[in-house]
Amino acid sequence: MWFTRISVKYPVFTIMMMFCLMVLGLASWQRMSVEEFPDVDFPFVVIYTNYAGASPEAVESEVTKKLEDQINTISGLKQITSQSSEGLSMIVAQFNLDVSSNTAAQDVREKISSVSANFREEIDKPVVERYDPTANPIMSVVFESDKMNLQELSTYIDQKLIPQLRTVSGVGSVNLLGDAKRQIRIQVNPLKLQSYGIGVDQVINTLRNENVQVPSGTLHQGSSEMVVEIQSKVINPISFGDLIVANKNGSPILLKQVADVTDSQAEQESGAFLNGKAAVSIDILRSSDSNVIQVVDNTYKVLDQIKQQLPEGMYLKVVVDSSKSIRGTIVDVARTILEGAILAVIIVLLFLGSFRSTVITGLTLPIALLGTLTFIWAFGFSINMMTLLALSLCIGLLIDDAIVVRENIVRHTEMGQDHVTAALEGTKEIGLAVLATTLTIVAVFLPVAFMGGIIGRFFYQFGVTVSIAVLISMFVSFTLDPMLSAHWAEKHDPNKKPSAIKRFFNWFSDRLDALNHFYAKLLKLALRFRLVTVAIAIASLFGAFALSKMIGTEFVPVPDKGSIRIKFETPVDASLQYTQAKLQQVEKIIRQHPQVQSTYGVINATTNKGKNHVSLRVELTPRQERAQTLNDLNNEFRARLTSIAGITVTSVASADEVVSGGQKPIMISIKGQDLDELQNISDQFMTEMAKINGIVDLESSLKEPKPTLSLSVNRLLANDLGLSVSQIANVVRPLLAGDNVTTWEDDRGETYDVNLRLSQDKRSLPTDIQSLYINSNKTDSNGQSILIPLSTVTTMQETLGASQINRRDLSREILIQANTSGRPTGDIGQDIQKLQENFKLPAGYSFDTQGANKDMAESAGYALTAITLSIVFIYIVLGSQFNSFIHPAAIMMSLPLSLIGVFLALFLFRSTMNLFSIIGIIMLMGLVTKNAILLIDFIKKAMERGIDRYDAIIQAGTIRLRPILMTTSAMVMGMVPLALGVGEGGEQSAPMAHAVIGGVITSTLLTLVVVPVIFTYLDDFKNFMMRQFRKITS
Missing domain, CATH: 1.20.1640.10 (Multidrug efflux transporter AcrB transmembrane domain)
Known part of the structure; x- marks a missing residue:
């Protein structure tokens, strides 16, 4: 060359x-930047819409369905799912991969803008964001103080620290958990309002209109100007009580006469606990196009500055740092490269x-x-x-x-x-x-x-x-x-006495020569009994396929990265205090285990699912320091938590959510329109699913019904009395759910919410609502607005309503999810598939498999396409190399022979057939042909020199045995560190190495014997066809 x-x-x-x-x-x-996985643009868009105080049914009908209908018209849309819960609509739109996430987000914004403009006043404007299904907080920081109370600590973090963290390059959002920020609370007394003849809407309008600062133009004084503004901002929180809300008989009625004004704190909506102790924490999420390690490094720099600013007695601790596992994984894989290289070089030294x-x-x-x-x-x-x-x-x-x-x-x-x-x-x-x-x-x-x-x-x-x-x-x-x-070049001195290491190399070379002689005899025997040789190879292949039935299947092995996430729920109507008490019980039990280093629990985190939802992260001792596997610990924790009454454990699994996106591997969607019928179907199906071996943490998206108080408005009567439905809703909603009607600014320029709400003792019974009064548009003889009791124009009914309504592709669904234990996900999925086939569904209802089993089926299809193309390309390369349509077939016979070792290795190592082992099989197709190419190439060249075919095969085999064994040994030893699966996340990539090692070893052994035999058959066939062609043309 x-x-x-x-x-x-x-x-x-x-x-x-x-x-x-x-x-x-x-x-x-x-x-080059460092990441755990390649930066992939997920064409997902999420749409959040707040509708404070609304039931899931109202959120679905007023928000979710209207937005879905618009989004569904966008081209490139693959799937649309949604969750309608109390006060919140969340829609996830998944687009085809050829659509960029930026384009998708812009298309969604344009489509929903027209419908959202016609939303009711109390429905917030939808927030559209690019969505990464694998996104989770990359850092969690806990703050504690010996001298501040909860309100002071929360306010300090919110006003002083979070703004600094939001400026960090790559930070997408910073969420405060367990906080109770300072808030000016105005708790109205409905009885006093009634006695003064004042409606709640008057109080709301007063707060919004009287606490203002209005620019009013300028005064010109010669060459200078003076700005004029009307200053009516409230100076201190208690002064809100001096605002005039009405005049009755010439006397002003002050706010403090009908409401209690307190400088207090907002009601806690979330909780955070570190090792059983209440704290305030922040979760830091990265923007979708940023690098985790870079963002974490930048955040640490800001945290170092923050530490210098903290008041005396205040401390911070980083409890979650996603970059640690990423760095650990990268270091471990890099170490396997070095170790594999050293082992491969040792093999070369041994052979040469x-x-x-x-x-x-x-x-x-x-x-x-x-x-x-x-x-x-x-x-x-x-x-x-x-x-x-x-x-x-x-x-x-x-x-x-x-x-x-x-x-x-x-x-x-x-x-x-x-x-x-x-x-x-x-x-x-x-x-x-x-x-x-x-x-x-x-x-x-x-x-x-x-x-x-x-x-x-x-x-x-x-x-x-x-x-x-x-x-x-x-x-x-x-x-x-x-x-x-x-x-x-090396210089050989025949008179120099060989060293000990040289004598060892000579001894090893002699053993290889002996092996070469044995191989020559074996090859001659195989050529003599060609049919028997091929029969043995075919029998071995069928045996391997029989063995494959004993190998489990799954999408991707779960890595052991030293952390477990436990999720549980308290009753749907549980208070935050009740859930906090249960979380402390759970933490106490979990921390008793000797392998647990720390626990970090949050209530009603960023998903805003409710005060009864808890997520607990458990940090374990490093994998190499404990005997129990992650699955063993999951089962043990699951068993321990059964002793706690009042909670439902929904998940105990690895905290690593990169591949799963935080979802369980088993996901079955049941679609239909009637929720009662869906619940009936899901209850029956879950009963049967629970009988399947390996199913744990079985749950349904349709949770325990939540007590609902339904108020029906008599529209005709309300209209006669000068009331509208929206007017009634605009009064009831802020009084019950609370409404930040205005803000107050202190002398340092810090802003706090002013929240209007009924006092706790006036919003605990259904009768409290009907005793409310609303200002009518009609007036009495004195020109005063008439007060109408809510009970006059409404009827009340207590029902049980869904706490969450899920939808998929414009249809309601119940999503059944489960974790697995002790059996591969694919095997469990096959059992569920059989269950679905035998389960009779009413007309209009259907099953839809989601989760890991759906991903596995899609990936298997893509992998099969890749394998088919690879085989075609290999044949093209070999045909071009040997200038023959027939001889490449002899080389390609080594491909199925490699499967014998693949299945045997996966079985012996107790690995599964998963995405990584499939990639290993694809890789094998290139590796096993290498040896066959070298062998057949030498045979053909020897025959071209006039050597008899039999002698050419024996000569080529004995000449190529040493380099074939050397390359095979180097390949195997280079993959041994990867096959051992040591280090963080090694369980995921180990099956790939298992498949390659097993396939390379068996294919090499069989290639040396079987491929030459097959070559002779194909060569005979070629010669036969040429003789027939000569007869025809002669």
């Missing part, structure tokens, strides 16, 4: 090229028996690795788990070409050629075969890079990285290796 000749002729130029690759690689590494040959061969690794970094930086990739995993799997591949080239050069040297000639001729002889093997790897991984779906987006960087790495390693093998072999 011309570049090999140039490299040998100009050694300094070759060294400079390699040096350049390494320098550029180091420079690129410094510039020469330190100099090992250096020549081993230099390919650092040059190829660093050179690859240059190109993946140019592609805009980051250092993440997928790119590092690709490099880790490539260790054996990167040194493979160098081994083959160096071994062949050494063989030519031993044949008596000088070092330069041996370098050129040895590389030339093996060059086309090495080129073909490299192109087969590229042919395999390019389809992986372009798989469909979100999973394809994750594996894009994986496939491209592998392709780049093997191309660079081939280039280094064709340039640096021949040059060093020609100009840095």
Whole structure:
């Protein structure tokens, strides 16, 4: 090859090229960002709409359905789901992957703007955000103080600290939990309002209109101007009580005569506890296009500044730092690369028996690795788990070409050629075969890079990285290796006594020679009994497929990153104080376990699901320091919590939610329109699901009904009395739910909400509501508005209403979710699928599988497409290499033979068939053909030189045995660290290495025997067809 000749002729130029690759690689590494996974643009959009005090049914009809109808008309929409809960509508719109999230968000804003403009006054404007289903708080910080009370601490954090954190580059939002900020509370007394003949709406209008500062123009004084403003802002909180709300008989009625005005704190809506102690905390979420590690690093810098500002007796502690697990995962994968490289080089040294040959061969690794970094930086990739995993799997591949080239050069040297000639001729002889093997790897991984779906987006960087790495390693093998072999050759001194290590290498070489003799006999035996050989191979393959039935399936293995998230609920009408007490009980029990380091619990966190929802994060001792697995601890905690009455544990699982998006792996949607019928179906189906082995934490999205008080307005009577429905609603809603009617600003410029509400003792009974009075639009003889009791125009009915209404694709649904324990998710999914097939649904109702099983089915389809394309591309490369349509088939017979080892290895390592093991199988298709290519290439070349086919097969087999065993051993040893699954998150990638190691070992053993036999059959077939063709044409 011309570049090999140039490299040998100009050694300094070759060294400079390699040096350049390494320098550029180091420079690129410094510039690349570090992430756990590739940055994927999720085309999801979420729409939040607040409707304070409204029931789920009202939220659904007034907000959710109207918005859904508009969003559903947008092109590119894939799926739309929604949740309507008390006072909140949340809609998630998922678009096709070819739609960018920015475009999707803009389309949604434009579509809903027209309908939201016609919403009722009390419905807030919808908030549209890009949504990342894997987004969770990247940091949680807890604040405590020895000298501040809860209100002072909350107010200080809200006004002094959160604004600083919001300025951090990459921070999307900062949420305060467990807080009780300062609030001016105005608690009206309905009896006093009635006695003075004042309506609640008068109080609301007074607060909004009297606490103002209005600019009123300017005064011109010669060459200067003076701004005039009407200043009627309330100076201090208690002065709100001096506002005049009405005049009766010439006497002013002050606010303090009909309401209690207090400088107090807002009612707590959430809670935070660290190790059982109440605290105030903040959750920090990153923006969708930011880097987790960079945001965390920037946040720590601000926190260091904040620590210097904190008042005496106030402390902060970071309790959640997502970057730690990311850094740990990256470091662990990088360590497996180093360990794999060292083991691979040791194998090369063992086989070649020469330190100099090992250096020549081993230099390919650092040059190829660093050179690859240059190109993946140019592609805009980051250092993440997928790119590092690709490099880790490539260790054996990167040194493979160098081994083959160096071994062949050494063989030519031993044949008596000088070092330069041996370098050129040895590389030339093996060059086309090495080129073909490299192109087969590229042919395999390019389809992986372009798989469909979100999973394809994750594996894009994986496939491209592998392709780049093997191309660079081939280039280094064709340039640096021949040059060093020609100009840095070993000198043999026959008179020098061999050292102990050299004697060991000689002994190992003798064992390989003995193995070679044995292999020659075995190969002759296989060629003699060809049919028996093929029959044994086929039987082994059928046995492997039978064994595959015993291997479980799942989407992605759950990694053990040292943390567990426990979710539980108290009764739907539970108060915050009740839920806090239960959380403290749970924390106390969990902290008794010796493997627990800390607990951090939050009530009614950012999801705003209600005061009865709790999420508890449990930090464990590092995995290497405990005997119990994550699943063991999940089961133990689950059992311990059964002793606590008044709670329903909904989930005990890994706190790592990158892949799941915080959802359970088992998700079954039951769709229909009638909630009662849906609940009846879900109850029956859940009863049957609970019988399936491995199902835990079974729950339904339709929670316990919440007591609902329904007020029906007599529209005709209300109209006669001068009232409208909206007027009634605008009075009742703020009195019960509370309404921030205005704000108050202190002398430091800090702003606080002024909240109007009925006092607690006046909003506890249904009769309290009907005793309210509303100002009519009609007046009495004195010109005063008539007060109408609410009981006059409304009737009251107590019912049980849904606490949450879910919808999917414009239809109501109940979503059944469950975790798994002790069995793979895919196996459980198959049992659920059988249950669905045998379950009779009423007309108009249907099942829809979601979650991990749906993701697994989609990914399997994409992987099957990638495998099919890979096989086609491999055949194209081999056909071009051998200039034959038939001989490539002999090489491709090694593909199914590799499955024997795959299934055996997965079974022995107790791994599952999952996304990573499937990628390992795809990778195998490129690896196992490499050995077959080298073998068949030598057979064909020997036959072209006139050697008998039988002798050519024996000669090629004995010549290629050593390099085949060497490359196979290097590949296996390079993957051993990955297969062991040590380090944080190692459980996810280990099945990939298991599949590759098992497949490489068995395919190598069978390739050495079975492929030559199949070659003879195909060669006979080719000769037969040529004889028939000659007969026809003669």
